[in-house]
Amino acid sequence: MKNIMMPEPHEILSVLKETQAEYTFRVACDSKPLHGQFFMLSIPKIGEAPISVSGKGPGYVEFTIRKVGRLTEGVFGLKAGDTMFMRGPYGNAFPVEQFENKNLLVITGGTGLAPVRTLINHFYDHPEICKSVYLISGFKDVDAVLFTDDIRRFKDKFHMTATLDNTAAPGFETGLVTEHIKKIPFPSFDDFNVVVVGPPVMMHFAARELIANGVDESKIWVSFERKMSCAVGKCGHCKINETYVCLEGPVFNYVKAKELLD
């Protein structure tokens, strides 16, 4: 019988500093996670935490981890050549086929850009399978901006709005992501989907704003972050009502997501 709790050692290929607090770890790995899936990473001396895949390529996956308190601190002592223990991928994924040949709007708040980065790259690499991509990425301030190169790159092919909560900086707009939703030309789309990923409050207000702009709930997709100690439906931490985020999520259609009462 397979031991579903057993992590395997993987080599860290490189560590890239994204911001003062965020680093991207590239880890050797042959499995091919779907867009939106996550792994359980072993944080040295602490334990495991669910981390979304923020990038992938032949023979590697990437994780962007934020340095917050002691829980993730241990991971920042790791460098290229060290071992990362991990298991996965887990969870469901964004229904990419359903997004194809339609318009797509992606709204992210802060580190919420990480779990949708592979999805956005998928359409960046295959512009022919998507009618148009709109991207609204909000950050607290200029120091918190993630994936700066990507944002520059995305501007070439997508309708990209990068915005800072309440400060100004070159190349950025100012204001919360919700304030930019009304600029999206929904009436000109024949069929579209919206992906919203970020802190719970941001997802809540973004969804509300979308609905106020006439977007049908069933077109909105969100991804939930919850505490998990197992990711396989045993530890109980991620359960909301009868739903286990690790099993049925982390990606939910908003029709379901709005019913989940923590």
Next chain:
Amino acid sequence: MNARSFYLDLMENREKLYRFLSSIYQKEVDRALLTQMKAMTFPSEAEAPSLTEGYRMLKDYLDQIDERKARIPEDEVTDLAADYAKIFLAAGISQGSAAFPYESVYTSPERIIMQDAWETVRKLYESVGLIKNVETSGLFEDHIALELEFMAFLCEESHRDPDCSDWLIKQREFLRDHLLNWVPSFTADVNQYADTAFYKGIAKITEGFLRFDKEILAGISAPFDEERIENQNEVGETAFSLNPENMDQILQELKKEYRIFAPKRYEKRGAKSSSDLIRYGEINSVQEIVHESQSDFSPKEIYYPITQTMIRFQENQSIEEPSADSRGVLIFARPCDINGIKRLDNIFLENGGHGDIYYERLRDKVRFIMMECGGGWDDCFCVSMGTNKTEDYSMAIRFDQKNLLVSVKDQAFDPYFSGEKSNEFTDENTKVTPENVDFTPQFVTSNKKKVRLPKIQNRQQLKKASDLEFWKEFDEQCIGCGGCSAVCGTCSCFDTVDIIYDETSSDGERRRVWSSCMLDTYTMTAGGSRFRKTPGANMRFKTLHKVYDYNLRFGDEEHMCVGCGRCDRRCPKEISFFDIICRLSEELEYRNRKVER
């Protein structure tokens, strides 16, 4: 009424109900059937709780269709047709999730139609000379409508030929091997995907009836066949009367292959310094067993340890921690606690489709000696929770005045009582001499405390239950110590903790330790955000998990609370979970009544 006519009536009534249910699943309900159903009377108190609830839901639904109109409004028929399409055909659902009414879907790993189950039932139908009729020709043979129809056919044959028990045996087998094997999961899905109380009610009735029918079939024999059944009973369970010394000798033999656990007294180790603690521990003698009161802790810690090393990390390798002991585990436990383990089984072995190896390897070794429960204790309410009975035990024991009565159900244990395994005792005077007696373990049938479970039928009502003001009372009362989860036989949540052996290397181990949703850090992510921030919110989460969510997910008329009442006694703030369930039910009923007015 003589046995024969009772038997004939029973077969006829069962056939009718099977045909009725079959017709509901066969296709969308039409106006004629709906009109016919409106005229039907449903029992307000059926033999099984879910059957009663199903009948009530269906009746409520039918009653709300406008009384004055002679004809059922077209809307009603259309609504039901839409719901039928949504539930069973996945119409309009983006992810294709639905309750597909085929056994194959529920029993094949890939969840697709026309698998092994379809083959098997097709052959079964053929073996009794059945071919599909025109009406159902569009359905595969393992469709629920056809399986129910097959049961109806078998009932009809039993009725036609009451002297032949073969038809009865076929019914028992078909129910066990097919319908009950998948329909409970299916009806749970129906309940999840249905929008109308009509189909939710039908799902309840179906599940309740099948389970109840299993009991009916277990208790009945073809009138002609009674003699044979009686003979069968004689080779069933054997029971013995022993004195404690004899039993201890048997325990000594058993201890060669099993570790034996029972509730024991630990003096002056209780919650208060002067009180004793009663919890599970290994025993050497039946004299150590505390049977006159309930243990403070459930037996959970035996098969799901409080803390358990899972993995060792050594020089960049992860190594699975081996089992500590290869012996079996024999546990003296009451029916509520034996039922409790079924809940842990669901979480650790079933949920997510993968078993947890650490739980499974211990669980496989567990056998129960069911302690007959006298009359229950002041705080328990197992009858309300349906956990007063169990069949899952190897032996049952009654602590009589002086002697012990033991019923041996699992034949693997027969040799210990027949003397075969006690030959090694050389002293003739102490040789085991169990005496054959007539002993059938009895179950509690009534508790002092009775609880009504909250009636939550849809998401709106769940929202209402979540938003109740009274949860906030616990912000003050509950201190979030998690003691309730520690004594609970079904609380299964855990944290993982990594330990390093010294600061200079990363060698160490990963342990699993019990957690509790009542702890304020339970939902805290690495980023520090919490999704439930107050003791009141935690109490709401726990309560709904215990009496609603789990049941919604796993069905089977099972709840995460087995009504043992331990948490009520454990709580340092004297919060009673029993009172919370009652209060929740009352608040919801009160609010629902207000809406009706």
